[in-house]
Amino acid sequence: MKRIGSFGRRHPKKLILLAVLLIAYYFCLPKNLFKSPTATVVESKQGSLLGAMIADDGQWRFSEVDSVPSKFKACILQFEDAHFYQHPGFNPIAIVKAIKANISAGRTVRGGSTLTQQVIRLARNGKSRSYFEKFIELIWATRLELNRSKEDILKLYASHAPFGGNVVGIDVASWRYFGLRPHQLSWAESATLAVLPNAPSLIYPGKNQIKLLDKRNRLLKKLFEKQVIDQTTYELSLLEELPQKPYPLPKTASHLVQYLAKKNKAERIKTTVDENLQRNVNAIVQKHYQNLKQNQVHNAAVLVLDVNTREVLSYVGNTATTKEHQKDVDMVQANRSTGSIIKPLLYTAMLDAGELLPDMLVPDVPTQIAGYAPENFNESYSGAVEAKKALARSLNIPAIRLLQQYELEKFRDQLNFFELGGINKPADHYGLTLILGGAESNLWDLCKTYANLASTLNHFNTSSSEYFKNEFTDLILKTDQTVDFGKLSTEKTVFDAGSIYLTFQAMKEVNRPEGDESWQFFDSSKEIAWKTGTSFGNKDAWAIGVTTDHVVGIWVGNADGEGRPNVTGVSSAAPLLFDVFDVLPRSKWFQKPLDEFTDIEVCSQSGYLATDICPTKTISIPNKQNYVSECKYHQMVYLDQAKQFRVNSSCAELASAVSESWFVLPPLMQFYYRTKHPSYKVLPPFQKGCSNNSASPMDFIYPKNGSSITLTKGFNGKTNELILKLAHTKPETEVYWYIDETFVGQTKNFHEMAVLPSKGKHRIMVLDAYGNEIVVSISIQ
Template sequence: MPSPASHPLKRTLIASLKISAYAGILALLALVVAVAVAMSSLPSYGELIRRDDLGQMVRVRATDGSVLVSLGPSFGEWLRYDQIPDIMKEAMVAVEDRRFRSHPGVDPVGVARALKVRIERGTWVQGGSTITQQLARNIFLTNSRTFGRKVKEAILALALERRFTKDQILELYLNRVYFGGGAYGIDAASRRFFGHSAEQLSLAEAAIIAGLVKAPSNYSPTADAEAARSRAGVVIKLMQETGDITAAEAAEAAPERVKLVPSPKQNSVRYFTDWVLPQLDTLIDETVEPIDVWTTLDPAMQRSADAAVNAHTPKGAQGALVALDRDGAVRAMVGGRDYVTSLYNRATQATRQPGSAFKLFVYLAALEAGYKPDDMVEDSPVTIAGWSPRNSGRGYSGPVTVREAFARSINTVAAKVGQEVGFRTVADMAQRFGITTKINTQPSMVLGTSDVRLLDLTRAFASVARKGVAVVPYGIRRVATAKGELLYEHRDDESRVLVAPWVAAQMTDLLQAAVLTGTGRAAQIGRPVAGKTGTTSSNKDGWFVGFSSGITTGVWMGRDDARALPGLQGGAAPARAFHDFMVQAVARRPVEKFDIEVALPDWQLEPDEEAWYGEPDPGMMVDADGNPIDPAAIQPLPEGQPVDQAAPGAQAPRGEERLDQDWLDRAVGREPAQREGQPAIRRPPAAPPQSPQQPRASTPPANPVERRPVPSQP
């Protein structure tokens, strides 16, 4: 007979069991309700196939199709379950969830094993998460290690198992899980690491991908190739244990022989991609679908540019280079010696004084005003508004041609020419050619005292090389979705003419002389080159900008803090860097001679001063049939006889009008010479006109440029 004391204990035990049973039932009911609610809120399978919740993937490609940089998540084609290789499915199940086909979404064995390890080691080492739980976490939750997140993960996993089939869950998982290197899904991982679609995966490649899920950062081939191959060996061994592959297949796999795609270099190329990617906002509206951005960058030219800048930039200084094709396509861009240590792009962001390279705009204005390369100018002391420029050699050469003055970069001549054409005119010319920074109009501006950007100055030289047609630098050729839908394509615009072709041709003549005989001789590359050096005061900046065979390249060197660099001159290190780069850049391009013999406009082909001040040309007399009449046969008209009744060849007496073209001009109120196919020339009636070769000025300049009369061209 039980003791009385045992009855309260029995009752307590029974009560505890009942409470536990009720709590279990309530918990089960709550779980069922939670799963049902979760099922009702789950997106459809079609909605889960879309991966726009991962962000937009942007792949930036070079001219040869190689990937310069990948931004955002990277994912390839969505592969249906039947498109995924069996070896890939088996590898993933073997390493991540052996009982995937049998559990309801949560694996009790896995949970028990994780709890056991937690008790033994005092920390969570194994999570016990199934493939379904991992899918729920990747789509709906974060990676926070909290008990609440694990409960939610389990509920969502049970709901997913009730809503979708095992095949659908595995398809979703393999297309959405993160494999490191920015790749989401097995197709993105396969293309990223092996360079081909996941449909062609080998056993070793599938093992490498399957081994990445545990720790994408540690085992990613982009981070540690050897660790990735070692982890693949573990996966292959597990597949052999589960019977998915034979011992012979495991031995033949050899992950160490798998060829991996090298990672894109993230050095000087990033100067270009950082400049070009913000432009997407103005070109396309697509912000969800993955896109490929096909750029103008030439990888070979970029490597040559990087090598040239690093080889010639003085110690302690920075260098920048930008190269434009004839239509403005940026083929190479280096914004500094090392992108990793300095993100600042000196090719597009830095504003520095260009020195004598700015004389391009002084002489463009002069040529447009009527100067010609062979005109004589005077190299002599000059003072303008209290400013007295000096030449680099401290001496003066006297009369020199415009060509020689530009080639030797004579400052006094540039000052006189700038004063004659007008400093505001020079500033306007610079802005016309694409200088976006503020240009001052002080007399010293002709020597390049206003800050400019390297890209802008290179653009201006490229417009001269294009015979006066505006060049707009661009870096994006086209943009397409991953499926090939074209979103944007660049179109060249040749409609904006900055100067007449003959002005650009004469400027090219001057630029070529600067390289052949002037300050830019170090830039010679064995084929026609035109360019200009630039050196600022105290050797703070060195420039060389020039063009050859359709490529225009600008080089700048200096210190970021604008301190002096002894020995830095545009004709030295920058010109040599230009030389080294251009030798490689144009090696496969045909040699192009400069077209500097361009027909001059009509007003430059008119008679010179002697013709204007001499006797007028009587012209040629013709009869009624248009045949020439011998001047000796012309007879004066009898008194009183009208002109239109005179015999052929008769000459109107003095004081009477003659029926000729001038008479017709006056009769119809047309200016002389304003006929079809001829420009209108308005001449003052009381005095002969000013020579068209001499720029007009309301008052003579303080230090006029002495010029020698040049015979008119036929």
Template sequence: MRSLFAIAICLWVAAAARDGIDDWVDATVLPALAMDVSTEVRDRNGDLLRVYTNAQGRWRLPVDQTEVDPTYLRMLIRFEDKRFADHSGVDFIAAMRAAGQAIWHREVVSGGSTLTMQVARLLEDGSTGRWQGKLRQTRVAWALERHLSKDEILTLYLNHAPFGGNIEGVRAASYAYFDRPPRRLTPAQSALLIAIPQSPEARRPDRAPDAATYARDAVLNRLLADGFLDAATYESATRLAVPATRHLLPAYAPHLADRALAANPIQTRHDLTLDRRLQIALEDLAASAVGGRSDGVQIAIMVADHQSGHILASVGSAAYNANTRGGFIDLTQAVRSPGSTLKPMIYGLGFDQGLIHPETLIADRPTDFDGYKPQNFDGLFRGELRVRTALQHSLNIPAVAVTQELGPHHLIAGLRRAGTAPQVPGGAPGLAVALGGVGLTLHDLVALYGAIGNGGVAIDLRSHEAPTAGFVPQVVMNRAAAWQIGHVLEEAPRPRGVQATGIAFKTGTSYGHRDAWAIGFDGQHVVGVWMGRPDGTPVPGAFGGDLAAPVMFDAFGRIALQPTPLGPPPHETLLLSTAQLPQHLQFFGTRNAAIAHAPQIAFPPNGAVLDATFSTVKVQDGRAPYIWLVNGQPVARTHRNQVDIAALGFGFSSLTVIDADGQSDQAQIEIR
């Protein structure tokens, strides 16, 4: 009877102790489980573009198990807490083993903390040395196991584990030490990330590579002994050196990321439409474009999909730093003079309103527009020529003449329909807007050319997936006019050394060589490049065709191996020669061909077939001096009516003579 009584007493005491422990655990006040994470910016595929430290200045990138290499997770549990799936927060077998080893060796050989206990310590930032700390960890660990699933506990560890300095969590550590996301870890990298949190400052590979290597190899040794790793994997992993430096966390598209953060500072994840691969490629391109220059020239590049309106890359400057080039300034947003880049819009509106056609003849001669006397960039005049040629060679007088017919206000209204925000000096636009007398940003010009590439319909140019609230696409010009502009610009002369085809583009240079532009589009993408000084001072000798255009073509090459075709003309497009056009479209304005004494090419006559010895050209009538052009390029200027020109190559050539009044004559010849 006494023995039975004793057993009963023991059972009662055990039950009471159990109930007391249960009550003790249930009364546990858990630490806050919400994480103060870094704000991150991701691209269209979810890849990291930029990350900001959290409020405590720590790099803590939120991560879940699906974003981590599965082998790392299995290695972590096998090494740190092999009975993690079975215990209730405390592994008594591991604890007794650790105690026995400590007694036998008279020092701590292995720990008995479970992953749950480590999470408890990390959440409270507690110590592990004193028994009070261990007791608190045990209590919190039991409480965590009652409130959370095993997956939730493991996820807390992945986000809170310390990795030296201000790096917390396996995702931040993976980027900091290996410059890669944790889903791409190797066994050697996984072993290092398992070892560092046990003594994060002493095992930082960037400061203590020997200690880090020793700790990593100890993890690999244990996993080999446990049969988790095979010999080949072990040998390969131990031969690899640990990283000796700490990488900067990704900071791509910094200007656009800053804008996204400023627009919504509370949000901790911003998903942009950018393509990380393309963004990196264009940041490299921007750096190389200005890297060898000593004149303070800066650059900005934008790429967008004009079918969706998504911005795919945005480079605000060549380097995001406090340099003499104003690296912190987002120059995609800087208001500048667009130079000649508005000419496609001018002619497109002219096509749309039936004023002109690409084959319409238009005069390029000295003209006084009520006191405004623009000049061509080279100071020359080409006489009468087709509108397509005037646009391809960016002649000023024809563009101003069409603007006068349209009305400058209609040009500004068209720009606004395209989604741009033109800033007009004085508020009232004059004819100077045709040649860049208006303020626009690179963002504006990409939107404008995107609308032309999109069949004349404005695009919702944006860096976020959701359509912009309140955006209503407006028709900028009809689709036939848009196609004609693309077709004309696709055949524009390329810069020297550029062979790219299939891209419609236009360059521009603002007054005083302050801004060099190149904007182009194919059947899907639009690319804009600006180059100049951030403070707007002149850059002597800077031209859009020489400076910005090669960069633009290089950018297209980094988008895809081949451009997307522009597509066939809409069925309503008028595809006719000058002579076949309706009478009112054959000539723009008052034709001066009937003016007496207009110059005429006396030799060679139009349609002549000549041999290679031909070199002398003659003109009659007209007023000297005369300018001679071969295939649109000036070759001679003389007061005489006869001049020798350089030998022409075999094949067809076009001769043009222009007199002092801007009147001209042409002859087509063939050299055999």
């Protein structure tokens, strides 16, 4: 320090200059050497390339590698810079030899640059080749050696070296020229890539094969002579062929790449996607696409989730169709009409609210609500059906009636909790069609919702009967992310575990597609809770399946919204669903959450709470206040001794009559119920002389009271007739039809009457042979 101080006093200007030079040297190297844009790179959980999007400058340039493959490192050091680990960034001996050789030849025949200098040259891309530029490269190279480790410098070179055309970096080069990951390259393949950056435009693969082969083989010989490889490896490597043309980069999950690039552009993303499963699902989708396109159905999407981690295991956004048929549209994220796919949410909500029992009969008859007349998919009616079977069979009319009973607005508000994309309008906008596909959502959010329900049930059974507060969370796509389920609580998150379990039990009974009807009889079968959905006009076919470990979601249709015949959840989406489940590990069925259940007595025929006069059975339901009424379909009747006629106090001594509990449905329900249940017994008629004050045995099927009807015209220009339909508990009874007190005809067995009323309001009355009367008022437009 004294000498420096003395020198400073004697030569202050030189000291200042020296300090300025040292400061300039310290700050001469940019913090970020490379600012070129990089590609968006998406990898599987195993580290394999699923797909990529080219960088903004049109170059295939991946982000910096985290390690340099050992074979490529050995090759590049022997070919470019054998003394890399000994020099300080430049090699004086190599520089002197290069200058002498170039002067002697009168042109540049040899370079003296080290790998460190080449990294600087790549970073200063576009600078003219001059001695001054060489001087700057040398200064920067020494500064880089002080700033970064040798391994870091090697990674910079491997990441930014040119490999011909628009291929930059070892990662892209190994995929483009050999279709392999860099660490999977052989010695011959590594040697081929090591010689490319030296003259990438001159020996681009597929061109100048002799020159490229000569360079590669000379490098292999050097590796053998330096004992880097043995003789057998050397001889076998010489036999390997050169790449003839670039391979296309993998497109194993192209729509996932597009999706991630929106928020992670120019990043390298390691996803949770399982490579083998993704390839299997791609093959399954392609197989089904070959069949679907015969019906001019061109698009499909599949999403596979891990229930316990919320990880996305497979993401197929569309089929390998054409641009004309919207192959680039990501149908995992696209909002489409939900069809019946959210019916299980209503079923769970009503169980959770204590307003539904699994075996409770729900009317399944022609229905008109405020001008809306829903129909079942098969356009038939059951009269009455158990709630769980209505869900399993995806019947529309029971769903509409249950939603009306539960209240539309209450259910719409509950859907907010699931954050279903596309369902963002008030209840009045959707009306009761909400449950049949009047709203739109996407495969991502629907699968997430079912995964959350399954996880709620799993966690309840493994956490001393408690719920996680953050159970309903988003899905995980990156390996560096995990789900935070929050703290445990005795309070349910949305639905209790018992209601979810009963819903899954009902969904397990859904009839499988053709060929799998007897699935439950095979030991290899998988127990799956699943649901299909079909939108109006056969535009969207859905299927979602749930097990304790996985959720599989399927959408099939045309991205442009064109409907096609026979495009249904059962026929189009479900076969794909079960093929995907076939490549997944088998899961155990959900464990029953015993702490959430209590036993009650219900009527064995109606499913309502038991009364003193109906046969009963014991069932388990969620342990909560129950708002379901007592059975209203059983009534005590009095019969004569022969049990042929009913009697009452007006015609018989009740003490001598036979009393019996009788299952009785209202006329309209009974009319359809009998067609599905031949064992149903109608009430016997009253004995002659008995007065009958019971409810009418008739009911209108169509029209309903207060209906406003518009009569259409046929192709011949004539107004079509109005068809009046009636249900009678005894169809063989004659009935008499009147419009505005005017007799228009009588019917027997099949009670239908074609009429042509004038515009305006009308009163339709029907009398049967026993004097029973029913009346409706309608308006003709």
